[in-house]
């Protein structure tokens with residue numbers, strides 16, 4: 001999977017025609033972003049150690065884009081390897097998706113989370129500064145708004161976290177702000193995602209969690225294909241219209257488009273660090289999501305209401321106004337689109353990606 005070093009085409013540093021390194025490009029959000037980068041006229045190279053993804057994703061990406069994708073399979077924490085990549089490849093910008101992301105697991109394995117998420121970022125940003133690569137788009141998360149934020153959440157809210165995963169995002173944001181002070185030529189985007197769902201319209205790329213899914217939509221998908229018996233709804237006594245928590249679900253295609261918009265914007269902003277929420281601005285309840293999914297599948301699905309889950313809050317949704325105005329971006333996919341696309345992916349691939 002290791003692509004031969006290439007010198008690359010002379011990179012246009014502005015707008016289209018950038019050569020973009022996508023870390024974690026075989027993952028759920030990274031893979032969808034790779035497709036849109038290529039469609040927008042950029043050249044892509046990927047670093048992924050396949051800790052939470054499968055190499056078969058790359059075959060699918062190559063089939064969908066009709067492009068050969070240089071893939072460098074290694075752990076970004078390998079500083080020497082990362083620097084070698086930057087020394088050999090022309091790279092105009094980086095989108096940094098690589099990291100561990102399971103909230104629950106992060107409480108059980110905090111050191112792994114801090115080590116992986118922070119370590120890979122140190123290694124990456126050090127190599128970028130050594131080799132004069134100034135543009136970085138970082139996958140942050142709405143989790144940095146912590147447990148007590150009001151809704152809708154805007155980028156000026158204070159940050160905090162309730163679990164080690166969330167703290168890695170808060171810390172990396174701070175580290176990147178500090179780097180930008182020391183290296184004012186840097187142009188860094190902190191993208192705070194809400195709840196990414198959906199799948200590529202081809203039905204051949206989607207979310208493939210290992211083990212029992214942590215998130216609502218992958219869980220419903222697995223109930224719908226019979227891999228799980230029923231949906232467990234954690235509490236229906238919240239102060240929300242139907243008693244179940246409200247979340248801001250965003251189609252992964254909209255999320256990917258937000259990254260392309262951010263990359264373009266980094267060329268024209270004077271700010272060293274920009275923070276943008278990527279969300280729809282709308283809260284959808286668990287029951288609303290379940291019913292939308294039932295419409296996509298064409299039948300009802302079994303569920304059971306159980307007790308609240310520690311750490312869950314009643315409502316979390318974005319104020320996406322800044323991204324709407326500054327990026328000219330807004331989410332266009334409805335909840336029904338998200339469910340239809342997720343179901344197409346899951347029904348075509350009930351067991352997710354094959355190993356080879």
Ligand SMILES: NC(=O)c1ccc[n+]([C@@H]2O[C@H](COP(=O)([O-])OP(=O)(O)OC[C@H]3O[C@@H](n4cnc5c(N)ncnc54)[C@H](O)[C@@H]3O)[C@@H](O)[C@H]2O)c1
Pocket residue numbers: 023024025026027028029030047048049050051052053074075076077096097098099100101116120139140141142193194195196
């Ligand atoms: N999916 C979500 O709900 C969500 C929400 C907010 C933020 N995010 C963030 O977005 C990013 C991408 O999320 P995703 O859902 O695509 O996750 P994912 O696990 O599908 O993708 C992450 C990819 O990074 C790779 N990776 C992990 N550590 C690595 C390392 N040290 N070196 C090289 N590769 C490594 C994994 O193999 C995987 O392919 C993550 O940083 C995540 O924290 C995700």
